[in-house]
Amino acid sequence: MQTYWGIDLGGTKTEGVVLSAPKPEAVLIRKRIDTEAHKGYDHILNQITGLIDTLKAETGLAPERVGFSTPGTFDPARQAMKNCNTTVLNGKPMKQDLARLLNVPVEIANDANCFALAETTMGIVPDVVPGYQTVFGVIMGTGVGGGIVVRGQGRDKRPFVLNGLQGLGGEWGHNILEENGNSCYCGKRGCVEQVISGPALQHYYKKMSGEDRSMEEIIDRYQQGNDLIASQTINRLLEYFGKGISVIINILDPDAIVLGGGLSNIDLLYTEGLERARKYIFNSREINTRFLKPKLGDSAGVFGAALL
Incomplete structure (x- = not known):
């Protein structure tokens, strides 16, 4: 079964979801944890990997790739995060670090891009x-x-x-x-x-x-x-x-x-x-x-x- 794995990384909360299809009603599991950004970059990475492990354990599934919504931008030229409200992420090679820790390909976009993609694909846009x-x-x-x-x-x-x-x-x-x-x-x-x-x-x-x-x-x-x-x-x-x-x-x-x-x-x-x-x-x-x-x-x- 093809599945869609996503993580919404916020300054306060981090949420994970697994979908069986690109539809709002196709949620297999959804979990939210504290980001605890004040504890630093490495701790945020640990929180994310822990959340992915929980999603894997409770679904019995494993991701082929994972998408991330972030409070900032991934700079393709520098291969690092920038313009993040969660400032400990700025300058960090988060895409590479997450791909290494999760051992799957990773895609990153800022929260506004993810909002736009969701509403275009499975939200109001296809209706209207x-x-x-x-x-x-x-x-x-x-x-x-x-x-x-x-x-x-x-x-x-x-x-x-x-x-x-x-x-x-x-x-x-x-x-x-x-x-x-x-x-x-x-x-x-x-x-x-x-x-x-x-x-x-x-x-x-x-x-x-x-x-x-x-x-x-x-x-x-x-x-x-x-x-x-x-x-x-x-x-x-x-x-x-x-x-x-x-x-x-x-x-x-x-x-x-x-x-x-x-x-x-x-x-x-x-x-x-x-x-x-x-x-x-x-x-x-x-x-x-x-x-x-x-x-x-x-x-x-x-x-x-x-x-x-």
């Missing part, structure tokens, strides 16, 4: 845009990220992640959106992530009002219509989302954009956010790209890893 060619997956939450999935050509129509020469495919969160905006850990100012992520919007609200509010509170106060600063904050989100996503549409012209992360629950992004993008695209204000809500929830990362 079955004839797609290109899909862009967006993560908007604590951070902002993205992933590109392209349908295969010829006889093999299976979708694949477009990682890029330097592993930067889909990385829209660290392009400058607001000139001379807030400083970002990447070294630039006014990155997309520093403008329309959840923490960035909360920071803006506090700067304007002097009050700490969660995104849920800000959205609620906006909907009630009795908080001018909440209205300014949500309008800021919509305007800059439209401007930022218009660049993706102009470059990729995808069939669909799937929104994930905590901010993807804001319904206005799929209506007013699209209208704001209409102002900026190079197509006489016509947008045929479908803006879609995700279907797989927090399963997308680990399912996408298995599909690598």
Whole structure:
């Protein structure tokens, strides 16, 4: 029996899954453990190998290959991890180390790419845009990220992640959106992530009002219509989302954009956010790209890893 093995490596939790087919209902086993990243790189590797051993023991199966969703990027040129929120991974040859420890081939992609692959293969995209060619997956939450999935050509129509020469495919969160905006850990100012992520919007609200509010509170106060600063904050989100996503549409012209992360629950992004993008695209204000809500929830990362 062919099986699909995936590991979603997070800063706090690490999850493993074994699928009997690329379908959400084909889960043979699913396990979650603490990452314990504060104990260092070698400990993370031990946690992963221990989780794989558990999956093998409880299924009686062994993987032929394993896919990994990671909180960062594998740099093909340097053969090392980079841009990881779990900083102990940066500069480490994790792909080679995991292949050696597990004694099987390993594929690695960042969490946004895995999200995009899962939603394209077994999530919302085949339901709504079955004839797609290109899909862009967006993560908007604590951070902002993205992933590109392209349908295969010829006889093999299976979708694949477009990682890029330097592993930067889909990385829209660290392009400058607001000139001379807030400083970002990447070294630039006014990155997309520093403008329309959840923490960035909360920071803006506090700067304007002097009050700490969660995104849920800000959205609620906006909907009630009795908080001018909440209205300014949500309008800021919509305007800059439209401007930022218009660049993706102009470059990729995808069939669909799937929104994930905590901010993807804001319904206005799929209506007013699209209208704001209409102002900026190079197509006489016509947008045929479908803006879609995700279907797989927090399963997308680990399912996408298995599909690598």
